[in-house]
Amino acid sequence: MVNATEFRSAVKGWLEENFPLALKGQTAMLLELASVQNNLEGDILLWRQNLAQAGYGAPTWPKAYGGAGLTHPQAKILAEEMKRVGAFNLIPALAGMGVTMVGPTVLEYGTDDQKARHLPGIASGTIRWCLGLSEPSAGSDLASLTTKAVADGDNWLLNGQKTWTSGADISQWCGALVRTDSSAKKRDGISFLMLPMDQAEIKTRPIKLIAGASPFCETFFDDAKASKDDLLGKPNEGWSVIKRLLQHERQSQTSASRTGSAREAFQDTAKRYVGVDAQGRLDDADLRIRLANHLMDATAHSLTVRRIREEARGKVEVSAAASILKNTATQVAQIKSELTLELMGYQGLGWQGDSFNEEELDNVRSWLSGKAMSIYGGSYEVQKNIISKNILGLPENTQKG
Amino acid sequence: MAALTEEQTMIRDQARSWLTEQYPVQKFREMRDSQAEFAFTPDTWAGMAEMGWPGILVPEQYGGLGLGYLTFGVVLEEIGRQLTASPLFASAFVGASAVMLAGNDQQKQQWLPAIADGSQIVTLASDEGPRHVPAAISMQASRNSGGFELNGNKTFVLEGMAASALVVAARTAGDAGDQQGISLFILAADTDGISRHALATMDSRGYANISFDKVSIPADALLGELDQGYALLEAILDRASAGIAAEMIGTAAQSFDMTLDYLKNREQFGQVIGSFQALGHRAADLYTDKEMARSCMEAALQAIDDNGENIAELCSLSKCKTGDFLHFMSNQLIQIHGGIGMTDEFDAGLYLKRARVLESCYGNQAYHRDRYARLLNF
Numbered sequence A: 001m002v003n004a005t006e007f008r009s010a011v012k013g014w015l016e017e018n019f020p021l022a023l024k025g026q027t028a029m030l031l032e033l034a035s036v037q038n039n040l041e042g043d044i045l046l047w048r049q050n051l052a053q054a055g056y057g058a059p060t061w062p063k064a065y066g067g068a069g070l071t072h073p074q075a076k077i078l079a080e081e082m083k084r085v086g087a088f089n090l091i092p093a094l095a096g097m098g099v100t101m102v103g104p105t106v107l108e109y110g111t112d113d114q115k116a117r118h119l120p121g122i123a124s125g126t127i128r129w130c131l132g133l134s135e136p137s138a139g140s141d142l143a144s145l146t147t148k149a150v151a152d153g154d155n156w157l158l159n160g161q162k163t164w165t166s167g168a169d170i171s172q173w174c175g176a177l178v179r180t181d182s183s184a185k186k187r188d189g190i191s192f193l194m195l196p197m198d199q200a201e202i203k204t205r206p207i208k209l210i211a212g213a214s215p216f217c218e219t220f221f222d223d224a225k226a227s228k229d230d231l232l233g234k235p236n237e238g239w240s241v242i243k244r245l246l247q248h249e250r251q252s253q254t255s256a257s258r259t260g261s262a263r264e265a266f267q268d269t270a271k272r273y274v275g276v277d278a279q280g281r282l283d284d285a286d287l288r289i290r291l292a293n294h295l296m297d298a299t300a301h302s303l304t305v306r307r308i309r310e311e312a313r314g315k316v317e318v319s320a321a322a323s324i325l326k327n328t329a330t331q332v333a334q335i336k337s338e339l340t341l342e343l344m345g346y347q348g349l350g351w352q353g354d355s356f357n358e359e360e361l362d363n364v365r366s367w368l369s370g371k372a373m374s375i376y377g378g379s380y381e382v383q384k385n386i387i388s389k390n391i392l393g394l395p396e397n398t399q400k401g
Numbered sequence B: 001m002a003a004l005t006e007e008q009t010m011i012r013d014q015a016r017s018w019l020t021e022q023y024p025v026q027k028f029r030e031m032r033d034s035q036a037e038f039a040f041t042p043d044t045w046a047g048m049a050e051m052g053w054p055g056i057l058v059p060e061q062y063g064g065l066g067l068g069y070l071t072f073g074v075v076l077e078e079i080g081r082q083l084t085a086s087p088l089f090a091s092a093f094v095g096a097s098a099v100m101l102a103g104n105d106q107q108k109q110q111w112l113p114a115i116a117d118g119s120q121i122v123t124l125a126s127d128e129g130p131r132h133v134p135a136a137i138s139m140q141a142s143r144n145s146g147g148f149e150l151n152g153n154k155t156f157v158l159e160g161m162a163a164s165a166l167v168v169a170a171r172t173a174g175d176a177g178d179q180q181g182i183s184l185f186i187l188a189a190d191t192d193g194i195s196r197h198a199l200a201t202m203d204s205r206g207y208a209n210i211s212f213d214k215v216s217i218p219a220d221a222l223l224g225e226l227d228q229g230y231a232l233l234e235a236i237l238d239r240a241s242a243g244i245a246a247e248m249i250g251t252a253a254q255s256f257d258m259t260l261d262y263l264k265n266r267e268q269f270g271q272v273i274g275s276f277q278a279l280g281h282r283a284a285d286l287y288t289d290k291e292m293a294r295s296c297m298e299a300a301l302q303a304i305d306d307n308g309e310n311i312a313e314l315c316s317l318s319k320c321k322t323g324d325f326l327h328f329m330s331n332q333l334i335q336i337h338g339g340i341g342m343t344d345e346f347d348a349g350l351y352l353k354r355a356r357v358l359e360s361c362y363g364n365q366a367y368h369r370d371r372y373a374r375l376l377n378f
Helices: A004-018 A027-036 A042-054 A072-084 A098-109 A112-123 A238-252 A260-274 A285-311 A322-343 A345-349 A358-374 A380-391 B006-022 B025-034 B042-050 B069-082 B088-102 B105-116 B229-265 B277-305 B311-337 B348-360 B365-375
Strands: A129-132 A148-152 A155-163 A173-179 A190-196 A202-206 A217-227 B122-125 B140-143 B147-158 B165-171 B182-188 B194-199 B207-218
Touching (some): A098 A129, A148 A173, A322 B277, B025 B069, B088 B105, B122 B147, B229 B348
Antiparallel strands (some): A202 A217, B147 B207
């Protein structure tokens, strides 16, 4: 294995040859674009192809499945060097739930055939995946789901409704959690099926949210087909597959949201709207202390993310601590939006129109959409159940009625 | 726990087994009930000196171990778990920091080896009123023929009765409230004109009020530059805050462990009470706050060891977050234990009383929240 310095210089060389300079610093644009469509053109298409060819779309995956077989420290170097030249890995956004959740779970539970058929499309950013998990009556209590799959020759036939299927209208494949044994106890009769979205028996309908348009859909299965070869893990043991997949989701929702410069920007915003007294203190003593508290909490969260990584000795693996980090990340983000709304005063209350600037309008949308953070991926309360039972070892209650 | 080095792990394990075997909280209770002269037992302090703990910070050239702040934090945390009484923190952590930061070669030579072997107990005397406001110092240090004359009062001096020497912050210029004009001095605690009065605090730790009446000290008692002591004092207080935060994490972690144990064993309504969701969620909240506070505490000590650029900011963060957590934790220690927690026979009360005192030392949460905002310019 090459050492870190050699690897870094190899990455630098690769970026010089393969990253189209016209895309430099276009992270936000690329992310936005990659989140809504797959048919890329020009430099963007070229960049996706170059990333895919090197296996850098999902760099830690094995080479055989479209990755680059990098260690986590090497992947970190790759990310640092990309950031340094203003490049951005757009493949995770193009693959929907593929790189962050479906792929790692297929790597763990999939057969060789499933890995070979599904992983390269994800790693190259050409196949977008959505997930059919929640149902109208199965939210936090996911195991009460009723979408059914019955065996039919070489296929499973799916019937039922999923909701909150992010990107269902533009995805090529779906990972769906379905009931395959209605007679079993509720967690024991569930399977995880993978099926193509391009069939007349699947219909999707976009969901409009309090913040406006969203990537979410309702998805209806009416005798939709999944191949028998596309059941992930063992039949009726889908619950353990989904628990693992949700850990990967949680892990992707724990990242520190704030950098030093963003923090300064926040204080400046506060001073601009609220004003300062003769000593340079924010001219609202109560808000000032709540802002200080929030910035402390944000720093404590980032320091904890860092500490937990260091304790794992560089191994970035799904850990029990993800539940506390998901909750603290959520609190930090939601309180930041609330404080911003408050400090902007009347200017923070706009919905559209040129009486409000972009920052003000953006905050309203992210304040509203951020309310979902404590609901999705296991709600705030569900995470606390996980902490008390799985981390602290407190027992289940057996009281009746 | 941070990714500890092998040496730190060894020191922690040694501290944990020595303290739990020789000086568990029961010993603290016995000391409290015995009305010990200095609020600690001499054998405790002698045992610590034998293990080299007073020299953890002191550089090797001055007879110490030079192991740094994070390593000392590991020991303080174990001490905080058992409430073990000793002058270790006051002298070997705060006193040593003061001399290391502000002393000249001669002063380091004079004081550090004696701190490291435990023969001198050097403590900081800074606060004068009921609240921690370092710039408010009004104690006078006026020039006289041989050096300086000290007049004024210091309050809530940690291990003030046991101390053999004092680091005193006094005013050589300006008025109370000015940062400019504060100077630091180091002097023997039995210098003529000093009188000490032991405080019976609720946590049974050794605090004293000290008054200075025409205390004459030589010019070479000046620690650091004349009139420029405020920045040094802040740096010493930063370290003191970071260190006491480690002790606080220990006290809180022990409280957490006691509470979790009780949640798993106490039965009511035919159930182990930890199975009730209201209590399970509270335990989850406590655990989350504990992990956040620990990260801040370790980051501050690490920053001091690394001589990082944001030491002040991290030390205020650490003192504030550990203070918030200890406050919440010590109240829940009582609440979750219910009636038994209210009895003196049970240890919860010892931890609750200690908690409030630790929160107040070197600035409470309100002080550090305000300071954090000031450091961040808003």
